Amino acid sequence: MNASPEQPHAPRVVLGVSGGIAAYKACELLRRLTESGHRVTVVPTAAALHFVGEATWAALSGRPAATETWASVHEVPHVRIGQQADLVVVAPATADLMAKAAHGLADDLLTNTLLTARCPVVFAPAMHTEMWEHPATQENVATLRRRGAIVLEPAVGRLTGVDTGKGRLPEPSAIFEACRRVLARGTQERDLAGRHVVVSAGGTREPLDPVRFLGNRSSGKQGYALAATAAARGARVTLLSANAELPDPAGVDVVRVSTALQLREAALKAAVDADVVVMAAAVADFRPAEYATGKIKKVDGVEPAPVALVRNPDILAELSAHRARPGQLVVGFAAETDDVLAHGRAKLARKGCDLLVVNEVGDGLAFGLDTNAAVVLAADGAEVPVPHGPKEALADTVWDQVVTRLRAADAL
Numbered sequence: 001m002n003a004s005p006e007q008p009h010a011p012r013v014v015l016g017v018s019g020g021i022a023a024y025k026a027c028e029l030l031r032r033l034t035e036s037g038h039r040v041t042v043v044p045t046a047a048a049l050h051f052v053g054e055a056t057w058a059a060l061s062g063r064p065a066a067t068e069t070w071a072s073v074h075e076v077p078h079v080r081i082g083q084q085a086d087l088v089v090v091a092p093a094t095a096d097l098m099a100k101a102a103h104g105l106a107d108d109l110l111t112n113t114l115l116t117a118r119c120p121v122v123f124a125p126a127m128h129t130e131m132w133e134h135p136a137t138q139e140n141v142a143t144l145r146r147r148g149a150i151v152l153e154p155a156v157g158r159l160t161g162v163d164t165g166k167g168r169l170p171e172p173s174a175i176f177e178a179c180r181r182v183l184a185r186g187t188q189e190r191d192l193a194g195r196h197v198v199v200s201a202g203g204t205r206e207p208l209d210p211v212r213f214l215g216n217r218s219s220g221k222q223g224y225a226l227a228a229t230a231a232a233r234g235a236r237v238t239l240l241s242a243n244a245e246l247p248d249p250a251g252v253d254v255v256r257v258s259t260a261l262q263l264r265e266a267a268l269k270a271a272v273d274a275d276v277v278v279m280a281a282a283v284a285d286f287r288p289a290e291y292a293t294g295k296i297k298k299v300d301g302v303e304p305a306p307v308a309l310v311r312n313p314d315i316l317a318e319l320s321a322h323r324a325r326p327g328q329l330v331v332g333f334a335a336e337t338d339d340v341l342a343h344g345r346a347k348l349a350r351k352g353c354d355l356l357v358v359n360e361v362g363d364g365l366a367f368g369l370d371t372n373a374a375v376v377l378a379a380d381g382a383e384v385p386v387p388h389g390p391k392e393a394l395a396d397t398v399w400d401q402v403v404t405r406l407r408a409a410d411a412l
């Protein structure tokens with residue numbers, strides 16, 4: 001039975017499934033794709049069928065699973081399925097499947113489909129940590145990314161058996177979201193393919209004692225939107241997440257930090273091989289000079305001592321002054337409450353970054369919302385206003401500006 005509200009002109013999605021235990025999770029992805037109206041053809045490999053049978057794929061997709069290169073040969077399935085697709089997503093993508101794809105092998109229907117597809121291709125890997133980390137797999141992943149495929153970063157957690165580590169299939173909801181974003185970009189180029197971008201998001205917390213901290217109102221939504229849109233444009237993304245309570249965007253390497261000092265350490269480390277660093281996190285300028293190891297107690301009749309503060313390092317200024325590699329682009333954000341543009345221009349000069357995204361914050365503005373408005377100021381004098389709209393739209397404008405400058409630098 002198929003409850004799909006499939007539309008006749010809905011995007012055609014090929015769901016490739018290779019042989020890993022996480023194949024069962026692809027059923028949930030398939031359900032999400034069909035329930036949102038996509039026309040899905042499932043192409044499981046022979047190994048995948050050991051884990052989930054043909055009947056399940058057929059019932060959930062509402063059409064026969066395409067398993068055989070030699071079935072219905074008059075319809076040339078090994079060419080047609082790939083040619084007609086608007087998106088191919090392979091979930092789970094095993095080390096073996098990605099090795100074949102990277103080397104152009106085509107010994108079954110799925111690998112044939114990958115060779116004939118001219119649409120965006122998303123791989124959602126799942127394997128043991130050792131297999132993921134093996135130089136052969138890493139080189140194959142790099143090859144696929146360089147060619148414009150989107151290879152999501154595997155999630156970290158429990159693997160088959162008792163071991164845990166990096167290699168879990170990202171959550172089906174996150175893979176679905178990544179597919180939705182890629183389809184929304186349509187045939188637009190994966191213009192960040194082959195680039196590594198680092199994005200910070202959320203707000204740092206500076207502890208006073210084990211129960212209290214100095215913090216701010218950042219939810220992380222703007223930074224997460226930057227990370228997710230960069231992934232949809234083909235980038236390898238490292239997201240430095242400061243206290244954000246948001247689901248990990250699929251395909252993004254998430255590094256959790258809490259304080260400004262931890263964020264600095266993580267940012268300097270991730271920036272080493274980054275093409276772009278975007279500091280969207282709200283970083284505390286000051287931290288308590290002392291940390292009380294026990295809860296600070298109130299004493300009746302005694303005025304509390306003032307909290308002494310010390311300055312935190314300015315991470316954005318440091319990244320801008322000491323570029324980890326030639327041509328690296330550094331982007332900052334400025335949260336301002338008044339005289340927004342004047343403060344933004346002064347901040348751009350002071351911090352020394354290439355782009356500064358100035359957004360007004362305050363009651364009912366920017367913090368915690370799904371929408372934002374800003375002006376993107378560039379060190380070369382350009383100013384691009386971005387009207388009020390989804391945080392993803394602002395993120396895409398930032399990436400447009402970044403891509404223009406990366407290409408200009410490549411052309412030199």
Ligand code: PMT
Nearest residue numbers: 218219220221222279282283315316332333334335367368
């Ligand atoms: O997270 P949301 O709820 O979606 O809200 C988004 C946002 C409003 C937090 C975001 O759009 C934003 O403006 N982020 C930057 C907030 C900020 O810290 O602005 P600032 O003007 O104080 O700092 C300027 C820049 O310097 C920022 O890039 C900041 O990351 C960086 N900085 C600041 C202080 C410091 N010690 N080190 C830094 O690197």
